[in-house]
Amino acid sequence: MPELPEVENVRRNLESMVVGRTIASVDVRLPRIIRTPDDTVRFAAELAGCTIQSVSRRGKYLLFSVPPYTLVSHLRMEGQYLWVAADEPVAPHTHVIFHFDDHTELRYRDVRQFGTMDLIEPGQPLPKGLLALGPEPFSEDLDHDGLYRRVHRRTASIKAVLLDQAVLAGLGNIYVDEALFRAGIHPARPAHQLTRAEAQTLVKAIREVLTEAIEAGGSSIRTYVDGYGRHGGFQIRLNVYGRQGQPCQTCGSEIVKLRIAGRGTHVCPLCQPKSRRHEAVRERAGKGEVSVP
Template sequence: MPELPEVEHVCRNLQKLVVGKTIGCVEVRLPRIICYPSIQEFCAQLQGLTIQGVRRRGKYLIFSIPPFELISHLRMEGQYRLAISEEEQPHTHVVFHFTDGTELRYRDVRQFGTMHLTDRPENYPIGLQTLGPEPFDESLNASYFLQIAGRRKLSVKALLLQQDVIAGIGNIYADEALFLAGIHPAASCWQLKKKDWQRLLVSVREILQMAIEAGGSTIRSYADGYGRHGGFQIQLQVYQREGQPCQHCGREIVKIRLAGRGTHFCPKCQKIPRVQSDSQSVQRRKEA
């Protein structure tokens, strides 16, 4: 947390709140948040510059502050909030003081967030450089997943969490998309047919779009640039509903551990595909 919908919502808020504002100075209260360059360079290089835009890539926020780009990863609980200078907020680690008297404050209770300031792509954080395609990328299709998955015994849930395969999906929306697609999270990638991948991709896009429109999901502490909580958590079908009845069939939601993450699913609505013989798998790949 936050995942793509939350970061997208924060991005859209920041586009309204800070684009066009000029930075008077920067105050860094927790040095380890700044990964590149040095604290002194970070503060000096931003002074007097104007924020021209904000965009999202995967779970990263990218501020366009010519000639630089400020790359921010919120990690577990990072938050941005626009405030006036008289206000004080706990766990504030970086403050961008604007010339109009307002401040953009970065708060992070867990202190896992990062910031990189650079004018060269080679200095981007590795995680950003290696991101896979965006879920809404028109070039993303079932054939891409078939090629990536191959005969891997990796579970489909684990694959969805790999940011170099598809960007922005985390634990919440992987569980929800798999439920909507009717695919068991522990199913091996090689077991899925092209039609399964197509159905899953449609479900991923539908779930993410719904979550974006709802302002994201507030499971613990997520809030947008206005301090508002998300609303999609009330629409969750399986995530964190262990022991509760499935809203489709009434069967009890189960929680297991996959790829080191708690994974929620309905054992009736999401069944593992029947294991195919090697010859059937070869034929399937030829047909794809």
């Protein structure tokens, strides 16, 4: 599933590709992609003649400003936007086509068909999932102990809590695993056990990994491409995600894959101690005093 870095790269591409372009017509080929309104003929008719003014992002949602409307798009598992010339052959699994008046098109392609679009009228509430989002990882709401305040009463694993979009917007399986590795925190640790210092370290790790991933164009683990059809480059820099059975690039221990919060989770057992007892063992091992089982 595209996470914050991938969606942010798509947003940046769309901003350069489609802002200022006027929609001549819309072709909806798979009606269930459109949630609001529940009439696809009306969806297309309302957008005809509108000009895209901006493209913003909130969590994993894209928001197209198409006055007087806001078009909210969620890519879900494999949604993709591609901007092409109108005479370009239409690829399989293309479900919505925005025809512009300059003979270019913005095409929405989705093999899994889980993506959604909502055309929001002035005064109409945004989709519930969007309204329920927590702060952005780069938000000022996450000051030095902001994350600690959001997690210190939660008994679930820190992995599960970070995946909760109401706690922090935009994170998914890849970047939660990577941030926890950088912070030296085991993903199965109960969230309420994190100290303020660990929470501060984790915020720093989250911001670092997201920044680097955005700059690298995101991670193309399976099918992700940006608006120009380009793959991301961050997948070659992942420390733990997808590297089970391989040596940790920090300590040499074998990366293991666990099931935590219902998700495949990648961990270095030495760099990410599961408990304070294991942390003490890790520190002693680092001094050559003991081997870690």
